[in-house]
Amino acid sequence: MAAVTGRFAPSPSGRMHLGNLLCSLLAWLSAKQDGGRVVLRIEDLDAERCPRKFADLLEADLRWLGLVWDEGGSDGGPNGPYYQSERSEIYETYFKRLTERGLIYPCFCSRSQLHAASAPHRSDGTPVYSGACRDLSPEEVRRRSAQRPPAWRLRVGEETVSFTDGHLGRYEESLPEDCGDFVVRRGDGVFAYQLAVVVDDALMGVTQVVRGADLLQSTPRQLYLYKLLGLPAPEFYHLPLLLAPDGRRLSKRDGDVSLETLQSRFTAQEVVGRLAYAAHLLEKPEPVAAAELVKSFSWEKVPKEDILLPRGLFD
Numbered sequence: 001m002a003a004v005t006g007r008f009a010p011s012p013s014g015r016m017h018l019g020n021l022l023c024s025l026l027a028w029l030s031a032k033q034d035g036g037r038v039v040l041r042i043e044d045l046d047a048e049r050c051p052r053k054f055a056d057l058l059e060a061d062l063r064w065l066g067l068v069w070d071e072g073g074s075d076g077g078p079n080g081p082y083y084q085s086e087r088s089e090i091y092e093t094y095f096k097r098l099t100e101r102g103l104i105y106p107c108f109c110s111r112s113q114l115h116a117a118s119a120p121h122r123s124d125g126t127p128v129y130s131g132a133c134r135d136l137s138p139e140e141v142r143r144r145s146a147q148r149p150p151a152w153r154l155r156v157g158e159e160t161v162s163f164t165d166g167h168l169g170r171y172e173e174s175l176p177e178d179c180g181d182f183v184v185r186r187g188d189g190v191f192a193y194q195l196a197v198v199v200d201d202a203l204m205g206v207t208q209v210v211r212g213a214d215l216l217q218s219t220p221r222q223l224y225l226y227k228l229l230g231l232p233a234p235e236f237y238h239l240p241l242l243l244a245p246d247g248r249r250l251s252k253r254d255g256d257v258s259l260e261t262l263q264s265r266f267t268a269q270e271v272v273g274r275l276a277y278a279a280h281l282l283e284k285p286e287p288v289a290a291a292e293l294v295k296s297f298s299w300e301k302v303p304k305e306d307i308l309l310p311r312g313l314f315d
């Protein structure tokens, strides 16, 4: 069997936090323990929120941690560009294929219409689309387009998508009931994450996706797109979320866990060792180089439930 190609797919909207670091560490270990390679793709679709300076810092931070990628980012490579902000033409091609098959339609619903109290919500809080704009007449589309540029949705079929996550096991979702028609291009013309990530992982030869469990619910939509576009789907490993000791979700706004702060207090090996300890890869929070963890890495050691950061671990 060919060695895996994993990837880092960070959105550089700020400095990385511990959750992002853990995700990068596990993605790297998972690929490397298999003798595989890692691609770095910068997910800066939202170019305004993701200035290049953050992408550059992110590369420096990954290097500092010893999580060196084999292709991509500012190093470039055969499947570039590796910045999503430079890949719109590629997304356009795939968007067109879906459009030509009559699978895409314009949606004029406002945020408040989408979030109307009556709409069923998925467990991650996003509303299941009601299909309100599914069958608008051409005249209606023309009339509404003059008022606001529409988002573009993919018509989902009566399909249940199931897959086996490499870490979490079987996961299943009914597309019409649990998700509904979903956005593949926003009203401002920017392609949506769901479409971009599928096209990119496929064209960049990624065979293994390691990412946070907060994206588990996106996976059926992405598998559906792989199928519609005839692209090869990778295997997926969703890792538990890393929570602050009080159970709060970590966020980039939490300066206390950003790399900037960590670097002022710890060596890279201390950060890697403590993270590996939090993820049950080490029995003690002792300093270690990422490369030293490759041999003993196993997904079986990683918890399946959210991980509470032990109090004081990064103080």
Ligand code: GLU
Residues within 6 Å of the ligand: 009, 010, 011, 043, 197, 210, 211, 212, 215
């Ligand atoms: N860019 C996303 C993030 O930083 C990850 C997307 C993915 O792994 O599919 O949260």
